[in-house]
Amino acid sequence: MNVFVDTSALYAVLDADDQNHQPAKQTWMDLITQEADLVSANYVLLETLALVQHRLGMDAVRTLQEDVVPMLRIEWVTEARHGIGVAALLTASSRKLSLADCIGFEIMRRQGIKIAFAFDRHFLQQGFVTIP
Secondary structure, three states, X not given: OEEEXXXXXXXXXXXXXXXXXXXXXXXXXXXXXXXOEEEEEHHHHHHHHHHHHHHOOHHHHXXXXXXXXXXXXXXXXXXXXXXHHHXXXXXXXXXXXXXXXXXXXXXXXXXXXXXXXXXXXXXXXXXXXXXX
C-alpha cells in the first residue's frame, strides 16, 4: 500500500499534546507494521521541521530526523515540479492551502497514490482518501 505522509500527520505523531496524537501514533505504528510504502516530499519535511523546531524544540527535530524520516521515501522537488505546485497554489488562490500541499497533490496524482496520512481537509477536497 502506498501512502502519502503530510505535515499534519508527522506533527501529530511527534507532539504528545496534539489533539490528533493518539490516532496519529496508532496509524503510524499500523503503517510501519504493514510495511506500507510511505511517501513524502522534501517540501513536507521542510515545513514539518520548521514547525517542530519552533513549537517542540531541537530534541523533537532530532527524533524527526533520526526516527521518522528514515521510514519515508522522499520525493525531491525539481524545478518543474515546483512550478506545477506554484501554479496550482496560485490557481487555488487560498491563504490556507500551502505550497507543500500542492506539491503533495501533484506527487500523489503522478504516482497514483490515493491515500494520505493527513489531518488536513485539503486532501479530501482534492479527492484523496485520508487516514486515520
